[in-house]
Structure formats: structure tokens, C-alpha cells
Amino acid sequence: MTVIKGRISGARIAEIHLDGDRITKVLTHQSNRSDQQGPSEDIRIAPGFIDIQVNGFSGIDFNQPDFQGDDLVDVCRNLIETGVTVFCPTLITADCNRLARNITEIRKACQNHPLIRSMVLGIHLEGPYINPEDGPRGAHPADHVLHPDWDEFERLFRLGQGLVRMVTVAPELPDGLAFIKKASQSGLVVGIGHCNPEPDIVDQAVRAGARISTHLGNGTHQMLDRHKNYLQKQLAHDGLMASIICDGPHLPDYFVKNVVRAKGRAKVILITDATAASHAPPGRYCFGDLEVEADDDGALRHSGTSYLAGSTLTMERAIENCANFAGIPLVSAINMATVNPARLFEGISGKLEKDQRADLVLFKTKRKQIRIERVYLAGRLLYSAEEVT
Template sequence: MSQRLAITGGTVVTPEAAITNGIVLCEDGRISFVSSASEAAPDENSQIIDATGCVVMPGLIDTHFHGSGGDDVMANGAAGIGRIARNLLQFGTTGFLATTIAARHAELLRAIDDVKEAELALNKAPAAHLLGLHIEGPYINVKYKGAQPVEGIRDPNFDECAELLAAAENRIKIMTLAPELPGGLELIKWLKARGVIASLGHSECDYDTALAAIEAGATRATHLFNAMSGLHHRKPGLAAAALNEPAICAELICDGVHLHPQVVRHAWRSKGRDGITLVTDATAAQGMGDGEYTLGSFQVKVRGNLCTLMDGQTIAGSVLTMNRALSNAHAFAGLDWLDLAHTASLAPAQACGIANRKGTLEAGKDADVAIFKPDFTVTHTVIAGQVAYAA
């Protein structure tokens, strides 16, 4: 017998509209119908979620993410990645890219092996989908390393890159790099030819170098304004280029720590829906409260919304969750539900090369759904048409 799920009564967010009193019908893991509830009714064999008073969204996808619930994607092996995937459900996250930090080559290869092992273990599990890898570094500028470990930072090495891509078997979706490094522009072209998004970040490049990187094929900026040459009226850097150039989709960390709310508003007004993707850059401390935690090879401490190295000064990722990223983007810059669905679901799906099957609520696509109260609290997360989380 087919597995059927009907989500009824809520405001259903599609690419074109937010449908009041909508309905989403799911069958055998895929969406079969999306419209007003007046257009269809669930059959007697369907499991029903009454979403009255709630908002029904495509599942959220986090494309810059290091850990959650005490586990780090590089420190706790495949089992830790599996726990992360299950922990993310409570935040409405249905997919993520395991994101590495600057590390020695052997450590990156081990992280790739862990992701592959976790992917097999998670197959058909009630957990967020592990969609691949975002390699943040190691080819970044040490002057803008942020919390990245200096021993893992180096100039581009094409032999290393080839080995990473071969080991990952098409799982590397994004690589963050500094284009001003020797071989940086050539690496961007090399990555583009192999279907990997080159994201500009941890960089002190000037405006012209940023433009050259975009000409070479870069299409993304890693955590806009953070760990990059900033916006100066006589010396525009990477941040200015990312704001100005429509080819760039810029990551925003909307936690109120990495970016002032008015800077988020400025970025939104400059880039618009098609130029922004929401990310968390979350560490293992996500969801853990105040304390000390492991991020890759070093310790971080958390006080409130602030995650720093042990010096208490250097920001080291975040404790942001995707549902709070939506809430803050709405509060800071006025993004509506359609904007939020685009920047937290569709744009990330496009970056992962899976927008043909994920990222929007449309018939024929995977039935990955998140249901929110008006305050952005998650009530249900649906994975492949099955309720994987219920508050």
C-alpha cells in the first residue's frame, strides 16, 4: 500500500504564492499535489497533519554547517555525523552540507571517508539528508583566517584538489578559497570545469581581484562581510564586489553577532532574493547552551548567542539554527515567507545541484517539509513523506 501524508489547513509556501488554507499531499516520498484545501481532500488512508495556524515550507537546507548537538563533522566520525543529521530535524533542517575547516590533507581525506560512511548509514533513516561537502579552506588567506587553524592553511595545490575530488566522488559541492593566493584564479576555473562552486572567502583580495575571480567562474561569497576585505569608501574589497555583482550569491549568518541587523538589511536591499542564501555556520555547540566545545582541532566557548575561541574575542562559527536564521532575517530585513523559502530552501538546493527534486513545494519533488508556528518554532519536520520530527 502506498504511504500517504496530507498536510492541511496551514499557509502553504510555494514558489509563486503563500496559499492560505492550503494542502500538501504526499505519496511514496514525493509531493503529489499542492494547492488550496478547497481543491482536494486527503483520502481515508492518509496520515493527516493539521497545520492550521502554521506555515508549511519546503524543508530547510544548510550549506555552511560544521556541527550540532555536541558533534563536529570532522571530530566525531561517521557516527557523529549521523547524530547531527537526526538532531537537525528539530530546527526544520532537512538537508545539509558537512563543512570542513582548514586541515591537513590526510584529515580532509578522513573527513570525506566519514561523510561517505555516514551517507550509507543514513540511507532511508529519519534524519536530515547529508547532501555532500563544503570544503572551507585550506586555500585561504592566513590574515583573514578567523577561527581557522593556521597549521591547516596553505596555497592551492592542484594534486591535492584532484585527490579530494576523486575521493569524494562528486560529493564536494562548494569550496571556499581566497582568489588572491598563487594559483587561486586558476583553481576557480579548475573547480568550475568539474562542477564545484568556488566561493570567495577568508580573503583580503581587492575589488579588481574579486572581479577577476568572478570572471574565472566564482559564484558565491562565504559568510558575507566576515573574514574578508571589507567595504571602505576608498578601498572597496571583496565585500563590495559581492554586493555589487549579480553573479555572486552571498551567504548571510543572521544571528545578530556576525552581522548587525542593519547590515543584513543593507545586504538584502543590495542583493535581493536571488543574491542571498541563509546559512548557520553552526558549530558542535549548536543547541547545547553555554559551555566549552570542540570545533575541529580546537576548543570554543559559548556565551549566549556568541561562539568564540577560548580567547573570548575571535568569533568561531555560530550556535545559530536554521529556524532562528529565518526569524532573524524576517526581523532584521523584512523577508517574507516567499523570500525565506527561496533563500533557505531553493537557493541552497540550487547550490547542491538538486533543485530539480528539492527546495520547493511542487508536485513531483521530494516530500521534505518543515512546518512552523508564526514565531518560527518548528512543529513538524517531514522527510521523504514521513514525519521525522513532531514537537
């Protein structure tokens, strides 16, 4: 049995007991400021971070035509260093044969490698059923954008053998609403994004089963009607959670604050939209068929243009940014990377509770900045800052 001590939410001192891959006991007491502070009181403990939109990481792009699923081993090891213990490999718009191939690669990697299997929550298909217009399409290749086709999608769904768990769709496309309904009834988490719907279509999409706005504020037109637009409608809709890319280049601080205030802290999910350029030095990388360039300022752009294409963000930085941008406590931002995304999926809670899998992040903080010290995955210590310094 392992006992981990530190502070958890609410400034409480906790002893978390682990046995095998499970949390068996959580004992807490309120900290007394007059008490002499011990080393364990410098350590904060959070559940493992959850990232539902990861296109690649540490030099590996999941959208390459020659992507090898075995490369996910190194991806997982590097994600662990950023506190992420569960993630969704994300495939963007591409030829359906490539999507089928890369879904198969991820599925086989999960079958063959326990580490990958323990960290992959499910595949997120962000496309190809998105709006083809410039603006909403974002960096997705126009040649492979399609109208929703359930029969075609079902082939990809079946190839995943239960691993495809999320899909992002433009609801205004022909058969878009019917597709959302079938996907939702099939147990998929449905996001709306890269879209241009009238406000009433957003209502219909939610009634059909859509649950989240994918990277709200990005994959949009440069110019919109100041009041009647799909961005305002999604902000106001109580039936939609919202994921946001909290890196600065994608969203300014005041927009992040607006989203947190409009949706409420319980309905905001932090994502990284990470790519091969995340957790990697500045330079040129591949993102699907695009060449992208990571600048010193952290922005990732289609090479030779000013257009953003994915990000270099990591989750611990997203949490810091959200806390600072929105002016909220760090614990609230952490919930946006743990409890909130877990609400979308069965089988995880994003909480430090008895009988939950023992995924823990131990960290120190200074002025809302996070330094990760140790990360446990299913009860096993897989990262320690002491061992790499």
C-alpha cells in the same frame, strides 16, 4: 497516501498529497478571511530547510581528528528538529590527511546509513586554500593554510566519490583563479571567502566560475578602505550570490538589511555556520583544534578571546532574525533557506512542487517567530513537537 493541509506562501490554503517519498499533488485556494478558521489554517508549510555550512551540531564536531561518521545519525535527528532536511557537512582548514580522513568518514556514513544519505547534500570544503593573513583567515589554523593546488585537491575530491560538492577559495592566491576554473568545470560550487582580493580579481573569479560569497561580511579585515574594497565589490556584483550568518554577533541588523537590499532577496542564502555548540547548552566545545566557548548571549568565541569562531545558530532562528533584521516578510527569509540555496545544486529545487521529494516543515508563527510543529523527510514524519512535549 498522506494529505497535509496548511498555509503556504501567499497566504494560500494548500493540500499537499504525498505518496512514498514524493509530492504527488499540490492543491491551493486563496484564503477567505470571512471563512471560519480551522486548525489547519494555523499551520504554515514550507519546504525543508537547506543549510550549506554546518561544521558540527549538538555536541558533534566534524573537524575533530577522531570524528566518527556514525555520529552523523544523531546530528541528522537533531537538525530535523530545527527544520533542516538537507545540509552540507563543512570541513575547515586542517592538515590534508585529516581532511582526507574526515571526508572518508562522511562518505562511509552516507553509504551505511539511509538517514545520513538522505540528508547530506554534499561536503563543503571551506579551506585550506584561504588567505593566511589575520582577519581574512578568521578562526582557521594558520599552520595548515595552503595555496591552491589542484592535484592535491583532486585527491580529496576523489576520496569523496562525488560527495565533495562545494569549495571556498581565496581567489587572489597564486593559482587561485586557475583552481576556481577547474573546480567549476568539475561541477563544484565555488565560493570566494576568507579572502583579500582586489576588486578586479573578484570580477575574474566570477568569470572563472565562482558563484557565491561565503559568509559575506565575516572572515574579513577589521579595517578596509571605505570605498575600494572586496566587501563592497562582492555586494555590488550581480554574478555572486551571498551567504550570511544571521545571528547578531556575526552581523548587525543594518548590515543584513544592506546585503538584502544590495543583492536582492533572490541572491541571499542563509547559513548557520553551526558547530558542536549549536542546539546545545552554553559551555566549552571543540571546533577543530580550537577550544571555543558558547556564551549565554549565543555568541561562540575562541576561549579566552573576543574572536568569533563558528556559531551556535540554528536555521529556524536564522530565518526569524533575517526577517526581523531586514524588515522583510517571513516567507522571503524562508526562501533564503530553501529556494535560494537549491539554485546552486542540481537535484533539488527547494520548492513544494509535484514530483519533488517530500521534505516539509510545518510550523506556527507569532510576530515573525517560528515554532516548528512537524517535519517530514522524504515523506516520513521524523519530528513532531507533540511527541517531545
